[in-house]
Amino acid sequence: MAKKQGNFLNTRWNLRRPVPKMWVELSVGMPKERGGGIQQLFKVRVDGCHLCDYRSKNRVMNAVIKKLLQSGNYPKSCPLLPNVNYTSIRFALNPDHFPAYMPDMKFNTKIDFYADKNVPLIKASANVEVIRRQS
Template sequence: MKFWFWISLFLIFRPMRTEERNFRVVIEQVNISNVDTNVYRNLSCELHQINNRSYLDSSHIFKYTIRDLSVHAVLDFWKLNSKTKMKLYDVQFDACNFLENASKNRLFNVYGQSLKKHANMKFKCPFLANVSYEVHNMTMDEQDFPSFVPLGKFRSLIEYLTNQKLISRFIATGKIMPYATDPFKVLQ
């Protein structure tokens, strides 16, 4: 009896988990500012668009070892055909703690898992001097998001601080757009 119970649960929930998403997360622009040139030897970020998907490559090389790193993160969202801005979050947190522990916020977990998947090494504190911390072909996988996400535009601000002093700022803008999961379906 238990066997059939587990089989039926598997058959019910498996299609829900693998259901294709009907939206695509597209990052349209990324701006990076090296605010404190005494901290970074190199700081770069490039955005690529391939097959209707956005990919980010970034590199951080510090001039000296960074033991204290905090993040100020803001995510603003505008629903399709709306001028009203919704602030999804505006938080400041310890980056070292975030890299070592799972976050309770689902959006942060999606970002953290993608970062780990695309990083050239495990990011952890302290960040050593003259080591290239790189991320290659990082993308947001729609399967990591809930099955329904409203269409619209977003603006993400991420500021990095060390010893409570701003050292760099990343601003990304993009949109959540419809995506036909059926290749034979024509969008009208």
């Protein structure tokens, strides 16, 4: 989309078998100014079967989870069913979701879904830039 309208993410996934339990791991990091690499800001792993009920002390984390759930047709609890199109339509974050003191910045976010504690199901990564629009 045109930059002035913002950007969004659409996803669709269809499982071949039921997933009785799922874990979601979300991490956010910023590129280091010197030496390259990523400075991890925070990382959390939560029970994906109860994502609707999860509340973090981190306001940004709560905004990401809320928008993810609002944009999709994800089930309220496990199991995830096979042959169902789980979709996320127009998932995007608004700068209002971030604290007012947060400067314009670039960061990387990773959302990984695990069928078991260590068995990867879906891995997603996005490079994001927060730019506050001037009114």
